[in-house]
Amino acid sequence: MLAVTVLTGAVMTAGALFPSVASAARPDTVQSSLNALVADDRMPAALASVADGEGRIRNYTAGVGDLGTGAKVPKDGQVRAGSNTKAFTAVVVLQLVAEKKIALDAPVDTYLPGLLRGEGIDGRHITIRQLLQHTSGLPEYVDTRAILKDRQRYYEPRELLDSALAQNAHFSPGAKWEYSNTNYLVAGLIIQKVTGRPIGEEINQRVIDRIGLRHTYFPTPGDMTIHEPHPKGYHRDTADSPWREFTELDPSWGWAAGAVISTNSDLNRFYTALLDGRLLPPAQLAQMRTTVPAYVAGPGVRYGLGLTSRPLPCGGVYWGHGGTIPGYDTLGGATEDGRAVNIALTAIPTDAAAQHAQTAVETTLCR
Numbered sequence: 589m590l591a592v593t594v595l596t597g598a599v600m601t602a603g604a605l606f607p608s609v610a611s612a613a614r615p616d617t618v619q620s621s622l623n624a625l626v627a628d629d630r631m632p633a634a635l636a637s638v639a640d641g642e643g644r645i646r647n648y649t650a651g652v653g654d655l656g657t658g659a660k661v662p663k664d665g666q667v668r669a670g671s672n673t674k675a676f677t678a679v680v681v682l683q684l685v686a687e688k689k690i691a692l693d694a695p696v697d698t699y700l701p702g703l704l705r706g707e708g709i710d711g712r713h714i715t716i717r718q719l720l721q722h723t724s725g726l727p728e729y730v731d732t733r734a735i736l737k738d739r740q741r742y743y744e745p746r747e748l749l750d751s752a753l754a755q756n757a758h759f760s761p762g763a764k765w766e767y768s769n770t771n772y773l774v775a776g777l778i779i780q781k782v783t784g785r786p787i788g789e790e791i792n793q794r795v796i797d798r799i800g801l802r803h804t805y806f807p808t809p810g811d812m813t814i815h816e817p818h819p820k821g822y823h824r825d826t827a828d829s830p831w832r833e834f835t836e837l838d839p840s841w842g843w844a845a846g847a848v849i850s851t852n853s854d855l856n857r858f859y860t861a862l863l864d865g866r867l868l869p870p871a872q873l874a875q876m877r878t879t880v881p882a883y884v885a886g887p888g889v890r891y892g893l894g895l896t897s898r899p900l901p902c903g904g905v906y907w908g909h910g911g912t913i914p915g916y917d918t919l920g921g922a923t924e925d926g927r928a929v930n931i932a933l934t935a936i937p938t939d940a941a942a943q944h945a946q947t948a949v950e951t952t953l954c955r
Contacts, residue, residue, distance in 0.1 A: 617955070618929075621948035622650035625933065629941035632831065633661045633819045633934040637852035638952055639860065641926035645853060651934070653819035655831055662817035664851045666803055667932045668839070669918055670911020672855060673848040674772050676791050676806075678720050678894025679862065680779055682872040683794055685716075689782050692717045692875060699778045703749075708757030716778065718761050719771040720893035721880060725763065726770040727755035730841065736823065736914060739837035742810060748841065749773055765882050765891060769845040772894075776844025787844050799861040804850040812836045814849055821915020822935045831935070834915035846913055852920070856928035859908050859921055862895075877907070886946070896921075902954035912936055920949050927953055 622634040633651030640646075649661035684690040696704050696711035696719070704711030709726065718724040729752035734741075752770040759766070776787040783790055788806035796804050803816055813836055823834040839847040850858075861867055868876065879890035879897055888899040897905040898921065908921020908930075917937055920930030929952045931945050 618648050618952055622648055626651040631933045632822050635932045637856055637930055639856045639928040661819045664853050666814050666816045666818040666849055666851050668913045668916045669848045669850040670846045670913035672909045672911040673846045675894045675909045676795050677772050677775055677844045679867050680790050680794050682868050686869050686872050699781050706753040714761045719775050722767050722771055723762050723765055724771055725757045725759040725761050726768050727752050727758055728768045729770045742838050743840045765880050772845035801854045804854045806848055807839050812838050819934045823914045852930040852932055855930045860928050906953055929953055
C-alpha cells in the first residue's frame, strides 16, 4: 500500500499572507478534507484552491502526484477540467448573442440547416437555449467504453454527432432536463459556423485571454499532453482493480463539452470573473443564470446556460459546473461576494468520495 504524503500549499495573497496564528489556532478543515479523500477514499491525490473574496488565495495538496515514483503533487497543478468546458462554451455563445450573431431562441436549423435529423430529432424544433440548458432531448454521444479502450483516437465532431443521431430522441424539446454532452457538441459547431474559426481559438481569445487565465487552454487537435506541472491522472475499472495511469489522452471526444485544461485557481478566477460581469453584459449573464430544476444532479441543484447553482447549508447558493473525465474530477464554484473553492481529484471518485469532496466545498464556502 502506498504511503500518503501530505503537502500544504503556500499562501499567496494580493497584499499580505493569511495570518499564521489562525492556522496555528485550529486544524485547517480544507487540508483535513483532502487528507481524508486520499487516506479514506483512496484517491491518488487531491488538490484545492480557496479564494476568500478579498484577493487572498490558498492552495492545498494531499497524496502523491505519481503513484509510480511517489513524486509530490504540484501546487495548483494543471488538470483536465472536463465539463467545466461547457461554461466556457456557453460564455462564447452568449457573447455572440450580445453581438446579435446568434439568437437564443432561434432553432438550430437557423445556423446548421438540416444537421439535426433523426428518430424524434429535428433541428427545426430545438433552440440554442435548449442546447445550453440541456432541455433539447438529444441523446448522449459519449461512449465511455470506447474512450477507455482507445484513449489516443482522434474524433471529428461530426463523427461524434452521428453516434448520437443514430439513437432516438429522449424526449420532446423543452419537456424536461437531462444532461447530454451532445448539446454542447452542437453548440460548438454553431460557434464555428457563425465565427468561421475553431472553437478552441474562440474560447482562448474570448474567455481565457480576456481575463488572464495563464494556466488554462483549449488543446489543439492531436495534443494529448498536459503542458505545465501536473499530477498524473489514474483510472481503474473496479474498486479492487489496479490503478492505470491515464494522464495523456486525445481530448477530441470531449471537444466543446469537455476538452479544457486548467488549474483550480484559474477555475476560481473564471467563475468569479463571470459572476462579476467581466465576461458577459448584464442581459446575457442574467440569461445564463436563469435556471431550471436539475435535481437528479443533487438536492436543490438548478441548471442555467452552462452554469449550475447549488444551495449552501449556511444559506444562499454558489455557481459553477464541475467536470469528470477519465483521470480527473473537478468540482466547486464561486459565490456572488467573491468567495470561491475548487477541488480536483486525480481519478473519478466513487459516489461516497464525490459526496465527501462536495461537502468539503460547501463547508469551505460557509466558513
